[in-house]
Amino acid sequence: MAEIRSTPISGLFEIFPRIFPDNRGYFFESFRQDWLQNEGVEVNWIQDNQSFSQKGTVRGLHFQHAPFAQAKLVRVITGKVLDVAVDLRKGSPTFGKYHSVVLDSERNNLFYVPAGFAHGFSVLEDAIFAYKCSNYYHKPAEGGILWNDPALAIDWRVDNPIISDKDKVWLTLKEFKTQSGGGL
Template identity: 80%
Template sequence: MAELRSTPIAGLIEIFPRVFPDSRGYFFESFRQDWLQSQGINENWVQDNQSFSQKGTVRGLHFQHTPYAQAKLVRVVSGKVLDVVVDLRKGSPTFGKHFSTVLDTEKNNLLYVPVGFGHGFSVLEDAIFVYKCSNYYNKSAEGGILWNDPKLGIDWGVAEPIISDKDKVWPTLEEFNIETGGGL
């Protein structure tokens, strides 16, 4: 069985699968529905995504608005990323707080991100990043929070980040909060 660890933000769970190394390499189960069900989580995973990013890239902070909101189960296949989530749930006691953890191929760890969070990552080593989604991508529902919003104070761990044009113009958390009337 995998080791499941709670985080300081309710609903976020970090998962450490049991790895079986031998002289040929290693084996591990990268996903089992019963891991999440043991925590009362019953997502219907409908889409898998994969990206490659070079060291220094920052992607995020992304989410989708209701009714297309997505829970995610994220991990890296190769490399290392700093995975970052921000609580955007309306009425949450941790609204606007962020959590980060390093996902890497040495730990083979995963992070479960419920609906209602902004999600992003910075690439500490060239990485292949994969994630399951509980809803399909819908361009008209996409949203984001400015990755370097000073009020969030996120240390992305990269000196000169490579950022997409879209990620440079998302609203700040304060602007998002005003636009949405208090969150997702």
């Protein structure tokens, strides 16, 4: 069975699957629905995504507005990333706080990010990033928080980050809170 670790922010979990190495290589279960069900999380995964990013890239911080909000279960297939989730849940005691984990293809750990969070990652080593989503991507519902918002002060652990034009112009957390009426 996988080891499930809670984080300081309610709803976020880091998952460490049991890995079975031998002289041929290794085997592990990269996903089991009961891992999250045992934590009281019921999610219907409907879309899988994969991306490749070179070292130094920062992607995020992304979310989708209701009714297209997405929970995500993320991991890396190769490489290493710093994965970040920012709590945007209206009325949450940890609203505006973030938690980060290093996802590493040698540890094969996963990070569960529920709906109501902005999500992003920085690439510490060239990486193939894979994730499950609980809802389909819907462009008109997309939103984001500025990756380098001083109020968040996230240490992305990369020098001279490679950022998309879209990710350079998202709202600050303060602007988001004002425009959203206090959160997602």
